[in-house]
Amino acid sequence: MINVLITTSTFNKNILKKLLLKKNFKIITNKMGKKVDYNFLKKNISGIDVIIAGTEVYDEKILKLAINLKAIYRIGVGTDNINLVFCKKNNIKVFTSKTDLSTGVAEHAIGLILSAIKKIVEFDKNVKNKKWKKQSTNLLSNKKIGIIGFGKIGKKIYELLKPFKLKYFYNDEKRSNYLNIKFKSIKELFKICDVITVHLPLNKKTNRIINKKIFNQSNPNIILVNTSRGEVINEMDLANFLSKNKKSIAALDVFQKEPYVGKLQKLHNIILTPHVSGYSQELRSQMENEAIDKIIQKFSEK
Numbered sequence: 001m002i003n004v005l006i007t008t009s010t011f012n013k014n015i016l017k018k019l020l021l022k023k024n025f026k027i028i029t030n031k032m033g034k035k036v037d038y039n040f041l042k043k044n045i046s047g048i049d050v051i052i053a054g055t056e057v058y059d060e061k062i063l064k065l066a067i068n069l070k071a072i073y074r075i076g077v078g079t080d081n082i083n084l085v086f087c088k089k090n091n092i093k094v095f096t097s098k099t100d101l102s103t104g105v106a107e108h109a110i111g112l113i114l115s116a117i118k119k120i121v122e123f124d125k126n127v128k129n130k131k132w133k134k135q136s137t138n139l140l141s142n143k144k145i146g147i148i149g150f151g152k153i154g155k156k157i158y159e160l161l162k163p164f165k166l167k168y169f170y171n172d173e174k175r176s177n178y179l180n181i182k183f184k185s186i187k188e189l190f191k192i193c194d195v196i197t198v199h200l201p202l203n204k205k206t207n208r209i210i211n212k213k214i215f216n217q218s219n220p221n222i223i224l225v226n227t228s229r230g231e232v233i234n235e236m237d238l239a240n241f242l243s244k245n246k247k248s249i250a251a252l253d254v255f256q257k258e259p260y261v262g263k264l265q266k267l268h269n270i271i272l273t274p275h276v277s278g279y280s281q282e283l284r285s286q287m288e289n290e291a292i293d294k295i296i297q298k299f300s301e302k
Contacts, residue, residue: 001026002295002299004048004049005052007030007052007053009034009036012288015288019292019295024300035054041062042065045066049069050069050070050073051069051072052075053082054075055258055275058072071093074094075288079096082094099287099290101278101287104282104283105227108253108276109197109227112227113197113225116251117249141165142165143167144194145161145194146170146184147197148186148198148200149200150170153199154170154197157197158181169184169193187214190218191219192219193222195223195225196225197226198210198227199228201229211233212237215237218248219248220247221247224248224250225250225251226252230260233252235255235264236263239263239264239267243267246268249270250271251271252273258274260272
């Protein structure tokens with residue numbers, strides 16, 4: 001019997017049926033409807049052979065309890081939440097999704113940018129509260145945008161926003177050969193840009209890379225969007241910046257600790273979504289199918 005633990009807060013039941021129809025699999029799912037914590041993993045991981053994982057942390061402490069673990073299938077592309085060194089030493093295979101998430105994440109980031117610049121969330125709340133309060137908004141067209149992290153997602157945003165005729169700037173470890181996008185330091189981007197969108201992996205270099213040193217020199221009327229990793233922004237420094245600069249707006253899909261509870265929820269100049277930029281139904285189904293098919297291929301009885 002192969003014991004499979006599915007930790008993601010949602011999983012398509014029709015896709016899961018493919019595994020349930022196989023007689024040699026026993027499945028434990030996350031019924032909490034939210035990201036699992038250490039206690040959940042501690043309780044359930046000891047006899048597990050395979051994990052279909054989300055963004056929860058698999059450090060050495062928790063992995064040592066998984067004495068039968070043979071493989072982790074990460075729904076997504078990031079592995080910063082998994083101790084890869086321990087996995088390699090203990091012959092635990094780690095797989096990530098091959099599905100290209102860039103379109104889904106880029107579309108969500110652009111949706112947040114437009115929601116912020118057009119005050120859509122604020123207007124929606126006012127009308128629902130019987131407040132017919134008109135305010136001027138701004139054009140996105142011809143604005144200056146800074147893309148921090150010019151990989152697949154950053155490039156997709158660049159392509160999708162072309163009709164707005166923006167002035168493009170970027171920051172990335174690798175220099176781009178695109179003709180009409182200029183390299184700037186992160187400090188420079190925050191000084192000159194109207195919109196910043198962040199698409200960084202989490203590592204030692206990027207951890208809290210956006211902090212009070214950056215905010216202290218920032219354009220006071222900036223829109224900041226983050227759909228990458230919550231840890232790349234110091235949330236307390238961001239909250240302090242937004243409190244002092246009421247015309248700036250942040251739009252976040254990711255947080256240092258999820259589900260998020262904190263000071264940012266009390267601010268009016270912020271838009272918050274629950275880590276769903278990669279949750280478009282089409283892409284999610286592709287990733288889940290991919291994980292299930294790989295498990296069946298590797299572990300099914302011949």
